[in-house]
Amino acid sequence: xxxxxxxxxxxxxxxxxxxxxxxxxxxxxxxxxxxxxxxxxxxxxxxxxxxxxxxxxxxxxxxxxxxxxxxxxxxxxxxxxxxxxxxxxxxxxxxxxxxxxxxxxxxxxxxxxxxxxxxxxxxxxxxxxxxxxxxxxxxxxxxxxxxxxxxxxxxxxxxxxxxxxxxxxxxxxxxxxxxxxxxxxxxxxxxxxxxxxxxxxxxxxxxxxxxxxxxxxxxxxxxxxxxxxxxxxxxxxxxxxxxxxxxxxxxxxxxxxxxxxxxxxxxxxxxxxxxxxxxxxxxxxxxxxxxxxxxxxxxxxxxxxxxxxxxxxxxxxxxxxxxxxxxxxxxxxxxxxxxxxxxxxxxxxxxxxxxxxxxxxxxxxxxxxxxxxxxxxxxxxxxxxxxxxxxxxxxxxxxxxxxxxxxxxxxxxxxxxxxxxxxxxxxxxxxx
Numbered sequence: 247x248x249x250x251x252x253x254x255x256x257x258x259x260x261x262x263x264x265x266x267x268x269x270x271x272x273x274x275x276x277x278x279x280x281x282x283x284x285x286x287x288x289x290x291x292x293x294x295x296x297x298x299x300x301x302x303x304x305x306x307x308x309x310x311x312x313x314x315x316x317x318x319x320x321x322x323x324x325x326x327x328x329x330x331x332x333x334x335x336x337x338x339x340x341x342x343x344x345x346x347x348x349x350x351x352x353x354x355x356x357x358x359x360x361x362x363x364x365x366x367x368x369x370x371x372x373x374x375x376x377x378x379x380x381x382x383x384x385x386x387x388x389x390x391x392x393x394x395x396x397x398x399x400x401x402x403x404x405x406x407x408x409x410x411x412x413x414x415x416x417x418x419x420x421x422x423x424x425x426x427x428x429x430x431x432x433x434x435x436x437x438x439x440x441x442x443x444x445x446x447x448x449x450x451x452x453x454x455x456x457x458x459x460x461x462x463x464x465x466x467x468x469x470x471x472x473x474x475x476x477x478x479x480x481x482x483x484x485x486x487x488x489x490x491x492x493x494x495x496x497x498x499x500x501x502x503x504x505x506x507x508x509x510x511x512x513x514x515x516x517x518x519x520x521x522x523x524x525x526x527x528x529x530x531x532x533x534x535x536x537x538x539x540x541x542x543x544x545x546x547x548x549x550x551x552x553x554x555x556x557x558x559x560x561x562x563x564x565x566x567x568x569x570x571x572x573x574x575x576x577x578x579x580x581x582x583x584x585x586x587x588x589x590x591x592x593x594x595x596x597x598x599x600x601x602x603x604x605x606x607x608x609x610x611x612x613x614x615x616x617x618x619x620x621x622x623x624x625x626x627x628x629x630x631x632x633x634x635x636x637x638x639x640x641x642x643x644x645x646x647x648x649x650x651x652x653x654x655x656x657x658x659x660x661x662x663x664x665x666x667x668x669x670x671x672x673x674x675x676x677x678x
Contacts, residue, residue, distance in 0.1 A: 249338040252345040253325045256372075259365040260612065266395035271367045273360050275400060277351045278371060281378035282401050285315070288386045288513060289401065291393040291431045292410025294561050295444070295506045298498065298538050299410050302510035304386045306532030307517075308332050310524045315377035315385030317398070319369065322540050323664040329373045331380045336372070340379075344372045366390045370397040384522070394433020406516040407434045407441040407464075410509055412451040413560035428454035440465040440516045444509045445472075467516055469509040477504065479571075491526070495534045499542040500568035507533055540663045542568055545670045549645065549652055553666050556657045557584065559592040565657055566597045575600045579648040581640055581656040581666075582624060583607040586615040591623050593658065598627035603647040606633045607640035609662035637665040642673075 275282060288303055290296045297318050307314040314332055321327040326335035348368060356362055363371070370390075377385040384405065389396045393409075412428050428451035435441045435458050443455045445468040452468070459466040476492070478485040483497040488508050496507050511529060518524050542565065545551045556565040569575065579602050584590040598604055604627075606620040617633040617640070624631040630647070634640025644654045656666050 247342050247346060249342060252338075252342045255345050255349060256325070256365060256368050259363060259368055262362050262364050266392070268395065268397070268400050270355075270361050270363060271370060271397040271400050273358075274351060274355060274363050274367060274371055275374065277354055278347070278375065282374040284378045285374065285382055286384050287401050287404040288384060288406055288408065288517070289389070289398065289404040289434045290387065290408040290410065291389040291396075291434050292408075292444075293413040293427070293431075293558065294564070295410035295502065295509070296388050296408075298503060298506040298536075298541060299408060299510050299513070300386045300388045301538045302496075302507055302533055302536050303408075303513055304333070305536045306510070306514055306524060306529050307384055307386070307522075309532040309535070310522070310528040312383040312522070313381065315373070315380070315382040315387075317370070317373040317377075317385065318388045319366070319390055320660050322660065323667065328369060329376055331376070331382060336376050340376060341372065344375050347375075348372070364397075367397050370400075384517075389434065392427075392430040392433070394430045396434075399434055403436045403439055404434075405439065405520045405522075406513050407436065407439065408509060408513045409434070409441065409443045409447075409455055410506065411444060411560065412447045413558065424448050425450050425454050427451075429458075431455075432458040435459055435462055435464050437462040438464060440467055440519070442467045442469060442509060442512045442516055444468075444505060445470045446505055465516075467512050469505070469512040471505055471508065474504060474508060477501075494530065496536065497534060498536065498538060499544075499572075500564065501571070502564045502568070503541075540660055545667060546674045549648055549650055549654060549674075551666075551670055551674070552653070552655045553663050554655065554657045555660045555663065556593070556597075557588060557659050559589055559596060562593040562596040562657065565655075569655065573653055576602055578653045578655050579603040579605065579644045580628075581605045581607060581644050581654060582620065582658045583609040583617070583637070583656075583662050584615050584620060584658040585609070585611070585613045585661070587613060588615075588658075590615065590620060590658070594623050594627045597657070598624060601628050601630075602652065603630035603632070603644070604628045605640045605644045605647070606631065607637045607662065609659045610637070610665065611659070611661040614659070614661065637662055638669055641666065641669045645673075
């Protein structure tokens with residue numbers, strides 16, 4: 247089997263849809279010998295920010311000398327980005343090895359009358375196998391959707407659970423109110439194991455999380471944004487003090503990344519209480535070294551090209567605020583591509599008013615919204631709206647609209663960031 251064939255097998259499972267629940271993944275993992283039971287985890291859920299929090303935590307764990315697994319989604323340019331140990335992608339040959347095994351076990355499942363594993367269930371199983379075989383000390387695990395019924399929640403007892411932000415997203419699956427969505431996220435809390443929650447989320451969400459922690463006799467820890475002070479902008483991020491500790495620095499843009507960082511800090515403190523040895527110097531260095539591609543990432547300086555993963559109204563609002571801190575919106579041409587199940591009207595209403603222009607594109611993914619349909623929405627918030635038949639054409643139009651001194655910002659979905667990066671490498675001078 248070749249690498250491309252292995253990825254094709256995994257991605258072909260997308261035709262089976264996304265089925266919430268733990269019965270199917272539990273059956274599959276049992277056939278595989280339950281590899282997840284041999285690994286210690288940090289489990290992270292949230293509407294936005296969970297990937298950044300995972301990256302912060304993993305960088306500090308690596309700096310502390312722990313062999314660290316990292317499971318996130320989706321990938322930007324290569325499938326193996328989803329599963330890493332000490333920030334090295336799973337090797338192609340290991341992926342192939344696990345896919346050969348999974349094809350065999352999948353047949354056993356379907357022969358037994360079970361559903362074929364979904365795309366995300368296959369990903370999760372591969373991650374567990376790899377983390378076990380690599381003898382990871384800790385693996386940082388990002389939920390795919392929700393928490394309570396997410397495949398990753400098959401793990402028995404993480405060292406600490408973390409809940410980043412709570413917003414209205416995937417409402418048809420997770421619920422139409424903040425408390426309903428918070429209930430799903432709080433489903434990752436396990437008995438007598440600490441949970442860290444970002445304290446800036448709505449009070450009704452925090453109340454749900456606190457109540458669930460109390461029911462399970464789990465320590466509730468809050469990352470309190472009111473304890474942040476002395477915020478200092480830097481060219482690539484920010485410095486800040488938190489909870490009486492001075493001198494933290496991060497190299498990710500946006501105030502929201504400071505909130506993600508303090509959530510990670512509280513999770514790391516909780517890990518110390520669970521028996522790990524993480525020095526404050528490790529935390530300082532790990533936070534400063536953290537990079538998270540596709541999150542307000544500068545790809546080119548002249549013209550300035552920024553890409554971001556904002557894919558829901560909450561993310562779009564944060565992106566707008568971050569851009570306004572450093573640039574004039576009237577100088578920015580946005581490139582927008584979204585999935586059809588997203589609230590793209592609200593996203594556009596947050597971010598597009600006052601922009602120099604916008605180009606609607608269609609990401610290369612089966613759930614993507616057609617660019618012509620998106621154009622009908624973008625025109626309501628920015629008269630200078632166009633569309634491209636391809637992402638490359640759309641980006642070319644954005645370049646023409648922005649000019650050499652302008653700014654281009656792409657957003658709406660992670661699923662076309664790879665195309666944006668490829669375009670920048672091939673059409674512009676390169677990342678400076």
